Amino acid sequence: MITVEKILIELQSHGVSEKKLKEVQKAYILAADIHNGQYRQSGEPYIIHPLNVAKNLLDMEIYDSDTISAALLHDTLEDAKIDFKKEDIARKINPTVAELVDGVTKMRRMQFSTKEEQSLANIRKITNGLSKDVRIILIKLADRLHNMRTLQYKSPEKQRENAIETKELFVPLALSIGAYQIKSELEDLSLMYTDPDVFQRITYEKKKLEDQRKEYLLMIKTKISDILKYNNIPNEILFRTKNICTTYQKILQGYKLENIYDLFYLKVLVNELDDCYRTLGLIHQEYPHINGRFKDYISNPRTNLYRSLHTTVAVDDKPTKIKIRTHDMDKVTAYGVSALWNIKNGMNQEETQDFIKERIPFVKSLMQIDETSKDDYEFIKKAKTNLLTEHVYVYDGGEIVELPAGSTALDFVYHTRPNLVDKLTNIIVNGKIVSDDYILQNTDSLEIKVTNKTDTIKQYVKLKNN
Secondary structure, X not given: OOOHHHHHHHHHHOOOOHHHHHHHHHHHHHHHHHOOOOEOOOOOEOOHHHHHHHHHHHHOOOOOHHHHHHHHHOOHHXXXXXXXXXXXXXXXXXXXXXXXXXXXXXXXOOOOOOHHHHHHHHHHHHHHHHHHOHHHHHHHHHHHHHHHHOHHHOOHHHHHHHHHHHHHHHHHHHHHOOOHHHHHHHHHHHHHHHOHHHHHXXXXXXXXXXXXXXXXXXXXXXXXXXXXXHOOOOEEEEEEEOOHHHHHHHHHOOOOHHHOOOXXXXXXXXXXXXXXXXXXXXXXXXXXXXXXXXXXXOOOOOOOOOOXXXXXXXXXXXEEEEEEEEHHHHHHHHHHHHHHHHHOOOOOHHHHHHHHHHHOHHHHHHHHHHHHOOOHHHHHHHHHHHOOOXXXXXXXXXXXEEEEOOOEHHHHHHHHOHHHHHHEEEEEEOOEEEOOOOEOOOOOEEEEEEOOOHHHHHHHHHHHHO
16 A cells, blocks of 8 residues: 555655655645545545555656645645635645646636536646646646546446546547556546446457467567677567557457457667667567568657657568667656656756657647637637647658648648648659548658649638638
8 A cells, every 4th residue: 555655765765855855744744634534435535545646656757746745735725624725735835836736726626607618628727737837737647547547436427427538638638748658548447437348358358369479479579688688788678568448449440359460569678779779670680570560760759759669570470569669768658758857857847847848749739729719619629629639640851740630631731831732733642642632641751742723722721611
């Protein structure tokens, strides 16, 4: 069971000062006092929840003491039976923690005439938190993660309601900040309550396939590990599988479970960036790679900071997927921007926030949408269309461009060179001329030819406006 003593020991082991440790301890004592006599539907004392939210943040490698203190206090402004305000937290702990707790609280403390209005405004508050202080979103994700892990104590109606909200809002949010591990767990937990029969069936069938194929992959793992050790490349190789929800999405696309080639794969972790490419070369020397199934997300990282090499090789005529990255890249892949507080240890808090806002287009786009939206409905409509959705990644010369899934070739032109749309002659994808309504696929390479195409553009604008 998680305790405040364990939290303090972990923070201390990561260099948190005695002054800051005392603030965390004060935050816990304050939270325990305010939640005294309150219980969760599981029957546990309520204080167990903020302790677990703090633990989730530590698991995400967030050792910022203000964030941990805010996690312990995140429900106090909402649940206090006494007159307890943001100013009290600022006075008893510090102003930064007070702002963080207030930011989390404002995401749900709003009154509206309809449930739809409340939902829209809450979503706007949650997503907008990214542009204010990313730590607010990290606390909210950690909070939602613990609530979803304990959802079995809710009524069936509340279970489904929370699962749908998690799938529609928190899963895309986790993906947008690059927190793939959190995204995967949240969407699996959502599927478990929205489609329990599907979840159980795929879990069972996937486990049977894993038992059949694991020995084969472990054999390859041993071979690659030996090769890397011989070439003085320290490494860690892990057996990994797609999560249940992603597997289900593949099945809905028409794949049979046994034909999903990357259902199981190997992840190779090394220490240095150069070792990634050396490892790739050594693997390709041992096993022939399959054309068209190599992706370099290190030199061309995804817009949510994801970096890795992907290759698929043939082993005994079986396609086998392998991902190669450094340990630091892997931390960012698992927990997204939260890992930057640990990795970017040369930056202070403000510099890290600025780095995140500058490097992640999602945050910049969110700020632009917020500035140009006249009400919550318009904000959510734009955010869902442009941000809270799956994305496609295409190449514009040597640069990666991120667009919403389902974007067309003409959408690419509007996004990258809106000043040239009335002069467009052809759009070329992977060396071939395509129609304006061609649906873009991941890794497509685009170029445009320009002269005049006013009539087509006018028709497209009219169609878009309708």
